[in-house]
Amino acid sequence: MKRIPIVATIVVGLAIAIMIALGIWQLQRKGEKEALIAQYAANRTLPPIAFPAIPVDDSLLFRKAGAFCLEPVGWTNRAGRNARGATGWRQIAQCRTGAEGPGLTVQIGLARTPDAKPTWTGGEVHGYITHAPDDQPLIASLIGRAHPKTLMLVTDTPLAGFDANPEPDLSAVPNNHLAYAVQWFVFATIAGIIYALALRRRMKA
Structure with missing residues (x-):
């Protein structure tokens, strides 16, 4: 045996x-x-706050906030849905907020085509806090190795010519x-x- x-x-x-x-x-x-x-x-349901100037955890997600973008220094677009549920292209700006700091990520609305060219030059923005788009692989979340996600401000009012952003959705x-x-x-x-x-x-x- x-x-x-x-x-x-x-x-x-x-x-x-x-x-x-x-x-x-x-x-x-x-x-x-x-x-x-x-x-x-x-x-x-809580009152608005200033968008956090330094990276924080996820405890502020869906909180209303305001910020000031001195100047957009880069743009990205991602597929998404507007406030009516129609598909479009999310227009996301990476903003300079001062001489130091991590900057600010802002979603200013949705375009109907991927080749849209926003002309926004910055300014005061208000909306709610959520996560910026992230390309981490699923396995990283599965084994707890995912790095902290960047926070983003989704504006209440879209840039002229763009569709409105969706409301915060807990689902x-x-x-x-x-x-x-x-x-x-x-x-x-x-x-x-x-x-x-x-x-x-x-x-x-």
Whole structure:
């Protein structure tokens, strides 16, 4: 009768333990995210504040805020939806706010074509705080390695000639930590079953 492979068993056991730990961690994150969403809902009813001059956490999302853009120094556009739900191209400016500091990201409205050329030269803006577009891979969020997202001001009033921005939407805030937890538990179960079957076949050989 063949012996149980000690090293392989330890490696598989550690892998399964790590996957289970990640599943438990995602369940903990689920509770934290639910508390954040409740805070975001409360933020919508609070009075406006000055847009934070230094990077902060996500606790200010959906809070009304104001800022002053001295000068747009760059533009990007991203696909999105306007206040009526129609598709368009989000016009996002990177603004200079002074000699120092991280600057300001502002979404000033939506264009109907991707080749729109905003002529905005800056000024006072008011709206609500949300996340700027981010290209981090999904796996970074899955394993908790995502870097903090940049905050952005979405204006209440669009630039002339552009469609209005959508209202803040709490349903757009992802809370898929339960799904992630289930995935890790499923992975751990599958790994255990596969190894048990392989071990059984080895012992019978």
